[in-house]
Amino acid sequence: MYHLNPFIHIFKRKGKIALYNALTLSTLYLKKADYDSISFSNPAKELLDNEFVVGPDFDSLNYLSEHKPKELTDELSVAYFLLTSGCNLRCRYCFVETRMNNHKTSVMSEETAEAGLRMLQMNIPKDATLVFYGGEPFLNFSVMQYIVRRCRELELDAHFVVVTNGLLITPEIASYLADNKFEVGISLDGEKGINDSMRVDYENQGSFDEIEKAITILMDKGIVPSISCTLSKHNWENPGNIINLIKKYQLPGFGYNLPAINGNIRFSKEERAILIKHLIEAETEVVKHRLIEDKVVDRRLKSFVEHHSWLKDCAAYGQQFVITPKGKVGVCHGLWPDETNGESKTYYSVDVTYDKPLREHPDWKEWFNRTPYNMPECWSCPSIALCGGGCAKNSLLTKSNIWNKDEDICQLMEQLLPWTIWTYYDLTKNAY
Ligand code: SF4
Ligand code: SF4
Incomplete structure (x- = not known):
């Protein structure tokens, strides 16, 4: 039978x-x-x-x-340089902010950067993506310039990405970024009223006008920024609000960041269900307007349509290393053990002078293997080939172990997979 x-x-x-x-x-x-x-x-x-x-x-x-997909590779391709823990904004949901209660900041020195470049040379000799991150990386622009210059001198095969709040971008800085072929990621959470209820400075002043100005300056220099829209209590009932701006700026797309579980603002399971419902409504608009939302849905929709697995939801699964301002080196920038508030387990067990290949280090080997295909509790899940494992930091912080499921991604996939299956049906009329 x-x-x-x-x-x-x-x-x-x-x-x-x-x-x-x-x-x-x-x-x-x-x-x-x-x-x-x-x-x-x-x-x-x-x-x-x-x-x-x-x-x-x-x-x-x-x-x-x-x-089980065969295309897993344990080659590293991304290096994060956290140039400073300091920031010129005080976004109310920020997870870096939760670690900075006494407002001490640390700043990367040229010596640490130089050692980081040696690490880059050894671990990613070809086609490296070097991400400048913080805090706000432009608060340490001189070390960013130092690193770019040294990459040229050392003939490193690297291209540059900076993730910024945009406030310090001037026409001169934008020209520098264009000359050095930077990709630029800017955070923006929606129209002025929404963005400014969360993304504020020390004096509670909103940041929208300055972010908009930065986008204009960048586009004048030929840089098309990618917009990151963080979802939290200010936009969870209207995530589609950002779409108006993406159309206004004539950008090809944007990406949503789901709420960080170690941020200042928490979501209950019920609230997350509402957030996901609204997120899916917004994604329907994204598809309708032929835009790209590349952090939550597009990657999975593409995998579904092309019948290949979305294996890993982030580069922390064995593809990246992260250097903190003080020269600690770890796997995940979300677990950055800021000097003011170290967690018990952070996977930052080497420093920037470590001179062996990171892919052979037990932390990187462990994270490299973290895909749902290697997690027995995922084997019977309908989303095993599309979820990418979600966020291991969430698993670690909620269940003390990266090998447990990230319940946030499970909840998302429970609502997203049926939408994907029926959206595809509606778009293709693929009736049997
Ligand atoms: S594990 Fe989570 S916090 Fe860490 S890099 Fe990946 S998505 Fe970000
Ligand atoms: S949705 Fe949850 S159970 Fe399913 S594969 Fe992803 S982590 Fe595993």
């Missing part, structure tokens, strides 16, 4: 059924009556050929291992 492949998950909507294979990402859309009449003694060839229905000898573990 045949039976449904245990990796098939069933999604229902108004007289229609979608059979979704969680490992191959193929979907079969059926009318409910056709689904009800599937014969398990003599199944249709299409059901057998596409492994929706399998025979008595089916071995689940073997099938899982056969479909």
Whole structure:
């Protein structure tokens, strides 16, 4: 007797059924009556050929291992230089802010930067992405310039990214960024009233006008910034608000940041469900206007359409290293052990003078292997090939172990996967 492949998950909507294979990402859309009449003694060839229905000898573990993606690589490609813990804003949700209660800041020196470049040379000899991050990295612009200059002198194969709040960007700085082919990420959470209720300076003044000015300056110099929209209590009921600005600035897209669990503002599970519902409504608008939201949905939608796994949700899973201002080196910038508030386990166990390949260090090896395919509690999940494992920092901070599920991504995927399956159906009319 045949039976449904245990990796098939069933999604229902108004007289229609979608059979979704969680490992191959193929979907079969059926009318409910056709689904009800599937014969398990003599199944249709299409059901057998596409492994929706399998025979008595089916071995689940073997099938899982056969479909585990082979393209995993343990090569590092991204280096974060945290130029300073200081910031000229005091965003109310910030997780860096929670670590800076006594307002001591640390700033990267040229010596630390130089040692960081040696580390870069050894670990990422080709095609490195060097990310300047903080705090606000332009508060230490001289060391940023030092690093760029030294990369040229050392003939390092690196391209530069800076993640900034935009407040210090002038036409001169924008020219410098254009000349050195920087990618620029700017944080903006929505229109003025929304953005300015959360992204404020020391005197509670909003930052919208200055961010808008920075975007204009950058675009005048030919730099198209990527916008990061952090979701929190100021925009959770209207995440689509940012879309108006993306259209106004004629940008191709943007990315949402989900609320950080170690930030100043927390969400209950019920509140997160509402946030995700609104997020999905906003994503429907994104698809309609042919924009790209590249941090939450687009990457998964693309994987779904192209039938390949979205394996890792962030570069911390073995692809990056992070150097703090004081020269500690770790895997994840979200776990940065600021000198004012160290956590018990942060995976910052070496410093910038460490002279062996990081990919052979136990911390990097452990993080490299963290994909849902290696996490038994994910094996029966319909989202195993699309979730990318979410955020290991969340798992560590809530469950003391990166090998537990990140419940936030599970909650997101529970709502996002059915939307993906039916949005694809609606766009392609791929009825059986
Ligand atoms: S593990 Fe989480 S906090 Fe760390 S880099 Fe990845 S997404 Fe960011
Ligand atoms: S982390 Fe959650 S959503 Fe992702 S595969 Fe595991 S159980 Fe599924």
